[in-house]
Amino acid sequence: MPDSAPSETVSLQGNHACALGALAAGCRFFAGYPITPSSEIAERMSVELPRVDGVFIQMEDEIASMGAILGASMGGMKAMTATSGPGFSLKQENLGYAAGAEIPCVIANVMRGGPSTGLPTRPAQADVMQARWGTHGDHPIVVITPDSVPEIYMQTIRAFNLSEQLRVPVVMLYDEALGHLIEQVRVSDGGDIEIANRKWAADPGPEFSPYAAGEDLIPEMVRPGDGFRTHTTGLTHAENGFPTQDPDVVEQYMHRILDKLEIHKGLIESYETIDTNDADYLVVAFGITARAARRAIKQAHEQGIRVGMFRPITLWPFPVEAFESIIDGKRGVLVAEMNAGQLITEIERYRPAECRIEGLNRIDGETITPRQILNRIQELADRE
Amino acid sequence: MSEADKQFNIHDYLREYLFPHFLCPGCGHGIALRALLWAIDELDIDKDRLAFVSGIGCSGRLGAYIDANTFHVTHGRPLAFATGLKLARPDLEVIVITGDGDCLAIGGNHLIHACRRNLNITCMMLNNEVYGMTGGQVSPTTSDDRFTTTTPYGNHEPVFDACALAEAAGAGLVGREITLQTPSLKDVLKQGLAHPGFSFIEVMSDCTEVFGRKNDLGSSAEMVLTQKASVRPDFLENAVDQPFRPHQIKTGILASNDRPEYAESYRNHIDAMKRDHGHA
Amino acid sequence: MPDFELRISGSGGQGILLAGRILADALGHESLNVAQSQSYEPTSRGGLSRADLVVSDAEVDYPLASDLDYLVILDDIAATASNDLLKQNSLVLVDSLLSELCEMDGYEVCYLPISESARGLGDIRSTNMVALGALTSLAGFCSQDNLLAAVARVAPAKLLDPATRAIRQGYAITEPQS
CATH class of the missing domain: 3.40.50.970 (Thiamin diphosphate (ThDP)-binding fold, Pyr/PP domains)
Structure with missing residues (x-):
């Protein structure tokens, strides 16, 4: 243990x-x-x-x-x-x-x-x-x-x-x-991993505004007992924490909670690419399906098919810019997922018009196998 | 007026910068809040250590007006949130303010398990027999034959006896009071706060604007006087039980027990585990 | 490509998962990467039980069994359950008591007196360990000593002696008869 x-x-x-x-x-x-x-x-x-x-x-x-x-x-x-x-x-x-x-x-x-x-x-x-x-x-x-x-x-x-x-x-x-x-x-024993903690308000005086944020759009937090008595609510709230229906304040709040992910996307986004640089085709997969794709891609290379993989590690927010730069110039993309076609709707939004897109879906309670992916890569290549 | 009442100043406990408050004229919730803050004042609890958790509905909105750590959470879930808060922060005095719909309908499962666990939380349930905030729909405590916006032909559903439920589920302390008897209500709440386990206090509130008007129950004063007349006098204490009218409202401390408090028992189990397994 | 894939299969209660865990531990100590998966449905009252290992000296790409190099079958219920995963040169070890049940045309099938040996040792419940010894002996994944060391690390202490005897017996039944 x-x-x-x-x-x-x-x-x-x-x-x-x-x-x-x-x-x-x-x-x-x-x-x-x-x-x-x-x-x-x-x-x-x-x-x-x-x-x-x-x-x-x-x-x-x-x-x-x-x-x-x-x-x-x-x-x-x-x-x-x-x-x-x-x-x-x-x-x-x-x-x-x-x-x-x-x-x-x-x-x-x-x-x-x-x-x-x-x-x-x-x-x-x-x-x-x-x-x-x-x-x-x-x-x-x-x-x-x-x-x-x-x-x-x-x-x-x-x-x-x-x-x-x-x-x-x-x-x-x-x-x-x-x-x-x-x-x-x-x-890990703890020595070699980075741990980030929430931003606590250092000395929240009476003028402290619990939902006011600086440029990073992240408000500082206070714990009960820290000296500032905050109101926390699921109602749309103003910077002071209390409910509001003022359209300007509501809009500001909504933009802040949505934009905070946008401005920190460098921190949030993560993905892996395999052999995407000189690939003609791209497999997009995540989770266990990405493991199947890893093997299928190796096997496809042995057959001379130039195929790579894009694997989102952060699925949402989807790493759009990274994906767009990778999909650029590809002739076809295969989205493999164990559902009836969900991630493919996101991929569809960002693929260039000239890039063929196909889904490999499995909805029978079994995993997608390397062979299934390899077959579809071959089909994609044969169609050209 | 007692000595304590003279010293108690409700303004010390309110975020008055949020006034005017949202309660309707004649609503009993304000009196209940006063009694609660009065009990807190008499127990001399530091405001920084006070945490109020409330759900959705008229009762849920009260928390915002209290100058304390206040959490206005999702409908029916204040007891679940409070359970996490209290376990993470045993140093806090955690008080749940909830209503008959919030606590007995959508949050009913959380109530019975909060009673069963007996974690040191005080739960004040304001019973006004109706979903007031959403416009006056029937609730689990709406009396027989009452009209609401979803019982246009009169209510035919049986009434939930929240205190009997809490007692059966094992709550450490169970009490009930009407708002007209404010000092008694304060005393019941005080006992609830002082009790080391889970305390469930039902406050018979009144909704004049929505429920009273719909049922022709008169002014707020008339409604609370009718409530007062329904309180079961002490001399009927040992009479054959009549759960419904007349004299259906039993008040005061209705049940208490000394079952182990949840957090203490959790810590005892862990201490024993550490002794047995050598985890210092 | 993975270096090899194997499956030990039988009936719930036969100790299939323990055998898989011991072998995985032994291979892990040979500096191989091992991905283990197993049947997840409750099988303690019978039903198909399987332990799969995908082993590579590089990173394991696809961690689930898809082309078995080795298959062990210890119960009727597992007789044909893995046929789809076999390939022409798969080595299939079958308990000799099941030999009439398994249709294994086209594969290298090795019938061994696995449960019979366990019974001979006085405990039918050590069938899994006899099988583990036999499989390791034939496949040469690791030395017998390393396998026994893994037993000591993974198996409950009270099983150490009977498991050691059973594994040795498993090696013995694969020795060429002279």
């Missing part, structure tokens, strides 16, 4: 890597509700958190779990919850509260087949749009999609860093296949 042991490489299940990444990031509060296939995150947290004087609680439902982590976060603790499709649907209400009141929190959504109860034990990637638009209203949100167990660990740490720095909910979005995959992870 990686307590305060030095950094070591251990075999970890994806869900356990998520839990240990959270702890390494400083998460000290977890509230959750049992749901397949994410329960191992809660189970691991229930073991680890008491050892570091953190709090674990299994709440009465998914909604309460989301509510409780927001309460803990406003109390000053780094907090997270974990769930899967049906539970993620229930969390959308308080997730919107977190986005609007700018409460740092991390939500892991281990994707299974849907809709509804769907395929509890089978992988899917069909929450791409829900993760972005699941809660109502225009709102900021960051969604991260790792493709390996070590990356689940590292990106969970990054999810906390982004959430705390930017006061925005961050979703760790990965499929059941990765959640239960076991790979070797280098678990």
Whole structure:
């Protein structure tokens, strides 16, 4: 058990890597509700958190779990919850509260087949749009999609860093296949990872305005007991924290919470490219499907097909500029995803007119295989 | 007027720069808020340590007017939010202000589990028998035959007895009072705040503008006097129970127990684990 | 391309996952990258159980089994479940008690007295470890000592002695008869 042991490489299940990444990031509060296939995150947290004087609680439902982590976060603790499709649907209400009141929190959504109860034990990637638009209203949100167990660990740490720095909910979005995959992870002793914390107001006097922000658009936070007694609300609020319907103030607030992600996109965006420079074709994939694409691309190279991969690690906000520079000049793009065609709608927006676009979709509860991707790459190349 | 009342100055506890407040004339919620702040004053709780969590509805809007750490959260979820806040910050005095719809309908599941856990939170539920803010729809506590905008032919649904529910679910302390008896209400709230477990206090409020008008219940004064007449006198204490009219409103501290407080019991379990497993 | 892929399959309760974990640990200590996956549905009351390893000396690209180099079948329920993943030169180890059930035309199938050996050791529950010994012996993933060291790291202490005996027996049944 990686307590305060030095950094070591251990075999970890994806869900356990998520839990240990959270702890390494400083998460000290977890509230959750049992749901397949994410329960191992809660189970691991229930073991680890008491050892570091953190709090674990299994709440009465998914909604309460989301509510409780927001309460803990406003109390000053780094907090997270974990769930899967049906539970993620229930969390959308308080997730919107977190986005609007700018409460740092991390939500892991281990994707299974849907809709509804769907395929509890089978992988899917069909929450791409829900993760972005699941809660109502225009709102900021960051969604991260790792493709390996070590990356689940590292990106969970990054999810906390982004959430705390930017006061925005961050979703760790990965499929059941990765959640239960076991790979070797280098678990940090804390010395070699960067931890970012939220910006606390140094000395909030009576004139402090809890939702006023400087150029970085991120308001400083105060904890209860710090001397400034803040009002926090899900109603649209002015810089003083109190509700308003003044159109000018409302617009200013909306622009600020949306623009803060735009101006910090250098911090937020992340992606991986493989052999994209001299490629004729591009595969876009994330999560377990990107792992299949890695092999398919190697095999395609052996056949002389010039193909590369673009893998968004930050899925939302989508790394638009990076993608546009990579897609430029490509003859075709294949979007492989375990859903009926979600990410492809985003890719469609940014592809040049002369670039052919095709989707490879799988909705039978099975993962997309390297062979399926290779076949489609060959077809794409043959069509020219 | 008692000595304590003379010293209590409600203006010390309000964000009056937000006035005029949004409550309708005759609404009982303001009296309930006064009683709550009065109880806090008598217990001499530091405002920086006070955290109010409220949900949606007329009750939910009260928090903003209190000069404390105030959280106005989603509909029905203040107890869930408060649970996280209290566990993260045991040093805070966490008080939930909620209503009959917020607490018993959309938030009903959170209420019974908050009672079961017995975490040291005080929950004041303002019962005005109606969804006032949304225009006067039927609630789980709307009386028999009352008219609301969604019971145009009179309410036929049974009434939820919130205190019986809280007691059965294990709340550490359960009390009820009407707003007309403000000093008694203050005392009940004070006992709730002082109790080390989960306290559930139901305040029989009144909605004159929406509910009273729709049901021809007269002015606010008439409504609270009718309430007063419905309070079960002490001499009926041992009479055969009559859950509905007349004399259906039992007031005062209705139940209490000394079940372990959640956070303390959590810490005890962890301390034991650390002793047993050598985690210092 | 991955260096190799393997699957140990059988029935829930046969210790399939433990065998997979031990082998993964042993290979990890050979400085190989190992991705493990397994059946996720509850199988403790029977049903198909499988432990898959994808092993490479480079980074594992696709971590799920798709072209098995090695397949172990220890129960009827697993007899044909993995046929889609086999290729022409796959090595298939089948418990000899199931030999009539498996139709393995075209693959290199090796019938071994796995459960029979476990029974001979006095504990049918060590079938998984006999299989692990036999597989490692035939495939030569790692030395017997390294495999036994992994048992010591991964298996519950009370299983150490019986598992060690069973693994040695697994090696023994793959020795050419003389």
